[in-house]
Amino acid sequence: MIHFKNVHKVYPPDTKAVDGVLLHIKPKEFCSIVGQSGTGKTTLVRLLIAEERLDAGEIVVGGWDITDIKPSEVPFLRRQIGVVFQDFKLLPQKTAYENVAFALEVCGATSKRIEAVVSQVLKIVGLQGKEHRYPKQLSGGEQQRVAIARSLVHRPKILVADEPTGNLDTITSREIADLLLKINEFGTTVLLVTHDKDLVNYVKKRVVTMDGGKVVGDQKSGKYVL
Amino acid sequence: MSYLIRTIKFSLQDFYRNIWLSIVTISILVLTLVSINVLVAFHAVTATAITAIQNKVDISVDFKPTVTAAEINTVKTYLLGLPEVADIEYISRDEALARFKERHSANQTILDVVSELSDNPLGASLRVKARNLDSYATILSALDKPEITPLVASRDYYNRQTMISKVSGWTDTGEKIAFVFIIFFILISALIVFNTIRVAIYTHREEIGIEKLVGATNWFVSLPFILESVFYALAACLITIVIVYPLLAFVQPYVAGFFGADSFNLTDYFTARFFMIFLTELVVIMLVNIVSSMVATRKYLKV
Numbered sequence: 454m455i456h457f458k459n460v461h462k463v464y465p466p467d468t469k470a471v472d473g474v475l476l477h478i479k480p481k482e483f484c485s486i487v488g489q490s491g492t493g494k495t496t497l498v499r500l501l502i503a504e505e506r507l508d509a510g511e512i513v514v515g516g517w518d519i520t521d522i523k524p525s526e527v528p529f530l531r532r533q534i535g536v537v538f539q540d541f542k543l544l545p546q547k548t549a550y551e552n553v554a555f556a557l558e559v560c561g562a563t564s565k566r567i568e569a570v571v572s573q574v575l576k577i578v579g580l581q582g583k584e585h586r587y588p589k590q591l592s593g594g595e596q597q598r599v600a601i602a603r604s605l606v607h608r609p610k611i612l613v614a615d616e617p618t619g620n621l622d623t624i625t626s627r628e629i630a631d632l633l634l635k636i637n638e639f640g641t642t643v644l645l646v647t648h649d650k651d652l653v654n655y656v657k658k659r660v661v662t663m664d665g666g667k668v669v670g671d672q673k674s675g676k677y678v679l
Numbered sequence: 680m681s682y683l684i685r686t687i688k689f690s691l692q693d694f695y696r697n698i699w700l701s702i703v704t705i706s707i708l709v710l711t712l713v714s715i716n717v718l719v720a721f722h723a724v725t726a727t728a729i730t731a732i733q734n735k736v737d738i739s740v741d742f743k744p745t746v747t748a749a750e751i752n753t754v755k756t757y758l759l760g761l762p763e764v765a766d767i768e769y770i771s772r773d774e775a776l777a778r779f780k781e782r783h784s785a786n787q788t789i790l791d792v793v794s795e796l797s798d799n800p801l802g803a804s805l806r807v808k809a810r811n812l813d814s815y816a817t818i819l820s821a822l823d824k825p826e827i828t829p830l831v832a833s834r835d836y837y838n839r840q841t842m843i844s845k846v847s848g849w850t851d852t853g854e855k856i857a858f859v860f861i862i863f864f865i866l867i868s869a870l871i872v873f874n875t876i877r878v879a880i881y882t883h884r885e886e887i888g889i890e891k892l893v894g895a896t897n898w899f900v901s902l903p904f905i906l907e908s909v910f911y912a913l914a915a916c917l918i919t920i921v922i923v924y925p926l927l928a929f930v931q932p933y934v935a936g937f938f939g940a941d942s943f944n945l946t947d948y949f950t951a952r953f954f955m956i957f958l959t960e961l962v963v964i965m966l967v968n969i970v971s972s973m974v975a976t977r978k979y980l981k982v
């Protein structure tokens with residue numbers, strides 16, 4: 454599903470953020486990427502959603518070589534990859550429902566489709582009854598659920614979560630992990646980037662460890678080893 | 680459709696959100712449009728002035744009151760035979776008197792004096808229009824024939840050429856100055872619109888980031904900002920129309936003073952060409968705004 458073929462990324466002047474990553478993530482796989490701060494995990498995510506361009510190597514997503522993707526094609530890549538961040542990135546002046554609907558609106562969906570899809574994804578993340586609350590009326594975990602719901606509106610083949618639990622306590626983190634596992638069971642490839650050793654051990658899925666922009670460990674059903 | 684409504688709402692919200700910036704932007708656009716209208720009005724006035732001068736009689740030949748109509752007719756036929764002569768108007772003695780009375784209709788004393796005279800003191804005259812601006816000299820010398828001079832009481836000629844070149848001189852200078860101002864204002868407008876859109880993008884950076892993250896196309900992200908600039912153009916054009924008409928009414932007395940009452944009306948001139956003038960201006964200012972907002976979105980949205 455995702456092929457990183459000897460990917461390099463240098464931030465000017467000479468920060469080798471990603472330094473020859475070779476990684477293959479299979480369809481429907483759940484893969485955690487761990488590593489210390491500044492080892493290039495977020496950079497890898499940004500390369501995957503074409504927010505940054507690579508300097509060398511190749512990235513293929515679902516058979517689509519996005520190494521030299523045209524700017525006009527980027528939106529269509531983004532609709533195939535749902536992304537969730539540590540800071541949720543919700544619009545404070547919109548309700549949970551509106552935040553999720555927004556993702557469909559800006560892609561030109563009809564209001565009928567918006568209605569159907571939004572209630573469906575909000576149900577998946579378990580937010581029924583809280584649709585009309587504003588982000589500040591929701592807990593951190595609930596806000597992250599809204600963000601996850603939003604990332605699912607285009608029925609992406611891949612869901613990338615960059616430190617989704619960075620702002621959450623252990624129990625809430627596990628709930629979010631459960632949600633990601635559930636989404637993975639539906640057939641979505643999940644890429645979980647995290648610092649959280651407990652969470653990785655809780656998930657018990659493939660663990661890729663990064664250090665200095667390189668992959669230094671890859672375990673089938675792994676533990677966070679450092 | 681819902682996208683369009685959403686976008687229009689977005690533009691209006693932005694207008695209020697940065698109300699002072701909006702006012703400055705629209706003021707500059709209005710200034711640009713008003714300066715274009717000043718040029719249009721100026722052009723209309725000077726063109727009318729030149730036509731008026733062109734239609735003026737070149738040479739007026741006044742005959743002595745004793746000269747008969749037959750004699751004048753001979754002179755007229757002779758002059759019409761000249762290639763330089765375009766047209767001749769014959770004004771009989773009675774007509775001359777009637778025109779004189781009309782001209783002085785406000786002055787009772789003059790009218791009384793005239794009516795007391797038993798005989799018409801005025802002679803008939805010919806008004807000769809030359810074909811070319813410089814042929815009046817030839818016509819004048821043609822009138823110097825010994826058969827004609829004894830009949831003529833006075834000759835008068837009006838030097839169209841000097842007058843026209845004078846007026847076109849002013850016109851050219853005036854239009855050049857107006858043109859420089861317009862170009863200047865258009866450049867300022869482009870810069871102001873660019874900056875306003877830049878600020879709007881900055882205000883919406885959070886939304887824009889999310890829009891792009893969830894896969895909104897570049898067009899979808901930038902269109903609201905381009906429409907916002909179109910909205911500014913529309914507002915500026917409407918305000919300009921509201922400003923220009925009182926302005927025309929204000930200068931009309933001066934124009935009338937120049938051409939004589941009722942001869943030329945600026946307001947009528949604009950009304951007759953309303954769509955041609957204001958639609959053209961709207962298109963021009965819209966194009967300026969669209970280009971400038973597109974540059975801004977390209978630069979700041981990285982689309």
Ligand SMILES: Nc1ncnc2c1ncn2[C@@H]1O[C@H](COP(=O)(O)OP(=O)(O)OP(=O)(O)O)[C@@H](O)[C@H]1O
Pocket residue numbers: 464465468469470488489490491492493494495496497648
């Ligand atoms: N936009 C940027 N410009 C320059 N350098 C950058 C930029 N983004 C990241 N870096 C550098 O690239 C390196 C890798 O950063 P990255 O964000 O990928 O690390 P990370 O593994 O996600 O860290 P963390 O776990 O703290 O999120 C770091 O040294 C960082 O300083």
Ligand SMILES: [Mg+2]
Pocket residue numbers: 494495496615
């Ligand atoms: Mg990171």
